Amino acid sequence: MERRGTLLAGPALAVAVFLSGAVLLGVEIAASRVLAPTFGSSLYVWGALIGVVLSGLAVGYWVGGALADRWPSPYLLVGAIALGAVLVLAIPLVDQWVLDRVVSWDPGPRLDPLVAAIALFGPMSVVLASVSPIAVRLAARSLDRLGRTAGRLFSISTAGSIAGTFATAFWLVPEHGTDQVLAVGAVVLLAAAAAVALVERVWLPAAALVAGACAAVLAVGALAPDTTGGRLEGLAAKNWSPLYRQRDARTPRKLDPAEVAEAVGTGFTVREARETRYHRLLVVDAGGSRYLRFDSSFQSGMYIRQPFRTRFAYTDYLELGLAYNPNAKNVLVIGLGGASAPKRVWRDFGDVRLTVVELDPAVVETAYTWFALPRDPRIDVEVDDGRRYLQRHDDRYDVILLDAFYADGVPFHLTTLEFVELLRERLTPGGVIAANVIGALTGSSSRITRAFWKTYAAVFPTVLLHPVYEGAYDRTPDEIRNIILVATERAAPSRERLEEIWADVRRARAPNAPALSTAIGDRWQRTVRSDDVPLLTDGYAPTDALLLD
Numbered sequence: 001m002e003r004r005g006t007l008l009a010g011p012a013l014a015v016a017v018f019l020s021g022a023v024l025l026g027v028e029i030a031a032s033r034v035l036a037p038t039f040g041s042s043l044y045v046w047g048a049l050i051g052v053v054l055s056g057l058a059v060g061y062w063v064g065g066a067l068a069d070r071w072p073s074p075y076l077l078v079g080a081i082a083l084g085a086v087l088v089l090a091i092p093l094v095d096q097w098v099l100d101r102v103v104s105w106d107p108g109p110r111l112d113p114l115v116a117a118i119a120l121f122g123p124m125s126v127v128l129a130s131v132s133p134i135a136v137r138l139a140a141r142s143l144d145r146l147g148r149t150a151g152r153l154f155s156i157s158t159a160g161s162i163a164g165t166f167a168t169a170f171w172l173v174p175e176h177g178t179d180q181v182l183a184v185g186a187v188v189l190l191a192a193a194a195a196v197a198l199v200e201r202v203w204l205p206a207a208a209l210v211a212g213a214c215a216a217v218l219a220v221g222a223l224a225p226d227t228t229g230g231r232l233e234g235l236a237a238k239n240w241s242p243l244y245r246q247r248d249a250r251t252p253r254k255l256d257p258a259e260v261a262e263a264v265g266t267g268f269t270v271r272e273a274r275e276t277r278y279h280r281l282l283v284v285d286a287g288g289s290r291y292l293r294f295d296s297s298f299q300s301g302m303y304i305r306q307p308f309r310t311r312f313a314y315t316d317y318l319e320l321g322l323a324y325n326p327n328a329k330n331v332l333v334i335g336l337g338g339a340s341a342p343k344r345v346w347r348d349f350g351d352v353r354l355t356v357v358e359l360d361p362a363v364v365e366t367a368y369t370w371f372a373l374p375r376d377p378r379i380d381v382e383v384d385d386g387r388r389y390l391q392r393h394d395d396r397y398d399v400i401l402l403d404a405f406y407a408d409g410v411p412f413h414l415t416t417l418e419f420v421e422l423l424r425e426r427l428t429p430g431g432v433i434a435a436n437v438i439g440a441l442t443g444s445s446s447r448i449t450r451a452f453w454k455t456y457a458a459v460f461p462t463v464l465l466h467p468v469y470e471g472a473y474d475r476t477p478d479e480i481r482n483i484i485l486v487a488t489e490r491a492a493p494s495r496e497r498l499e500e501i502w503a504d505v506r507r508a509r510a511p512n513a514p515a516l517s518t519a520i521g522d523r524w525q526r527t528v529r530s531d532d533v534p535l536l537t538d539g540y541a542p543t544d545a546l547l548l549d
Helices: 011-039 043-070 074-105 111-129 131-139 143-175 178-199 203-222 257-264 313-317 320-324 340-348 361-370 386-392 417-425 444-457 495-508 517-521 543-548
Strands: 269-275 280-286 289-294 297-303 330-334 353-358 379-383 397-402 427-439 462-467 481-488
Touching: 011 043, 011 074, 011 111, 011 131, 011 143, 011 178, 011 386, 043 074, 043 111, 043 131, 074 111, 074 131, 074 178, 111 131, 131 143, 143 178, 143 543, 269 361, 280 361, 289 361, 297 340, 313 340, 313 481, 320 397, 320 427, 320 481, 320 495, 320 517, 330 340, 340 353, 340 379, 340 397, 353 361, 361 379, 386 417, 417 427, 417 444, 427 444, 444 462, 444 481, 444 543, 495 517
Parallel strands: 330 353, 330 397, 353 379, 397 427
Antiparallel strands: 269 280, 280 289, 289 297, 427 481, 462 481
């Protein structure tokens, strides 16, 4: 039975369907960068984004099919694509306002990212999902071939979604700012709508869409990130509001023995294994030591019979923060892990009060249970994202120790200029930041280190690097290692003077503190090149790409 459609299933229609699918999934990937500075990148955030997009697909398919049956016109298809472009382009314009409203309301750690995702990405998902059923209705030339037409166009849309996912994750986000990626998506959609309008000779909408696409191209240029350096005067930094409290610490899922055996391998005695909301967490013993492992990487170590003895040298190096500020009494630690650094500072400095902020409640429980973290009034442990905690509290600290990065992943919202400015605001006069960075000093693997240095140097006049060499033969600067980055508003003392200061501190306040002669003597003295690495900002922080370089 023949039934003439109003639009042929030509290349323009296929391209429009493909690009709509590509932009929809590309926006979903980029959306994680929109929400992360406010809500982190937890399982809740990704669950909210995936659920909202899938819900949008379900609603959009149904609504698009109903509208196409009632108004089978090219105008409907062009309008749906163009409206989707407008909604995508609106996201970077309204996201701050929406996030502020959600944070002020604060419906809870699960609902906060869900509500924000619905408000920012729900309408766009519904509208772009409606494109495929509208295209099917317009392209169908006979009921006998309707199934083939629908299958072909939905296959093309899915192929576009796959392409959009890979392009956004592997190229667009690492190479461009988040807002710019969203603007590019809007340009692509406007161009697709204009192409369909031109093919159908719908001249007035076509002209308007071409003009809109040109305007969106200008928006892309305006939203381009500054990757050349400098202080970024006039940076469109987001003035994040105080954020929600961590209130849900349900017991994570225990791993079964087969999973544990596969993850750990031989030579280890497993003490605990569980799935938390952020990691696959393992506590294992081997050779008199205990280790904390997240997913595929070891995070902390402890000698079982000597829990305060240094297991990994970098934890001693973090006390450089107290060498550069020898009168420090109030210390903030972001990142707990196996508690090596905070419990050592607690033991070494009896007059220091510590606040430790850890994202994962299961890690806090593990540190108390397996890694001898003292339950003492001088150690206040808070469960929260480090950036959220600083936004919610106005307390100031003499030293802030940052130990929240992994060798295979970096929470980008803890690397940006906006975060470093927040750190500076939470320091007392003369305060010091000591951050554990994993990278190299020179060579291709140094880009992440030099990007950190460049970003901190945009805020602090003094930024120093102390590489952690693990032995006499481990002194190659182009190899990946722990590096302690020190930032302060004070002038840097000479290495000789810093050794004298630390000797006085150990003599007067902390006789059990580690000798830092090697750490101080190995302070990097060469110029740090930064002209070929980006200044990390909330809008552009390609940390994953920098790690892989």
